Amino acid sequence: QSALTQPASVSGSPGQSITISCTGTSSDVGAYFHVSWYQQHPGKAPKLIIFDVANRPSGVSTRFSGSKSANTASLTISGLLAEDEADYYCISHTSSSTPTPVVFGGGTRLTVL
């Protein structure tokens, strides 16, 4: 079981907006702004699309946006395109008692209908 909880799947039609949630605790998502999101197409390496909760790396579409409220971070994709169909993962820094400094979400499969 992953430390951060994501929905297993979400879907949307082209042009629509979808939001993927990432729920943690007051020791990770709720405590820090080091939350990042990654897109992974089948057979490919993950790609950073959001860092520090809401920042986009250079070259990432403005259709991707991130936010956080309390212990839940969210990734919103607007104007869905077929190419957005992929798996999405959230990652957060954690101050929990384990020596592992990061916790991962279990991933969300986005299907573009």
Next chain:
Amino acid sequence: EVQLVQSGAEVKKPGESLTISCKGSGYDFSTYWISWVRQMPGKGLEWMGRIDPSDSSASYSPSFQGHVTISLDKSITTAYLQWGSLKTSDTAMYYCARTPHNGDFPRWFDPWGQGTLVIVSS
């Protein structure tokens, strides 16, 4: 261009040893950690550990501590992930990722290597 290039796929037998590599280029290798991440077939991402090229210190997830070793050769800007005795359960894709950090805080993972597929089968 910042990139990490990993070594090729490996097929091994249980009990054998293995080292895979990750070569960084296009940036100051000493400034960023290199993290290793496992992805088992059809599953999610798991952080295995990281190494700090500035002092070669490594830190591991408890799930992997004692089973793998992370090392590097700064002179050739290459990090390594090593197994002394592979198990069939080590079959997975392994990614390295450049990791900017704030003290002991990893901030994000970017870019990622292309992945190294390790298959362990008798």
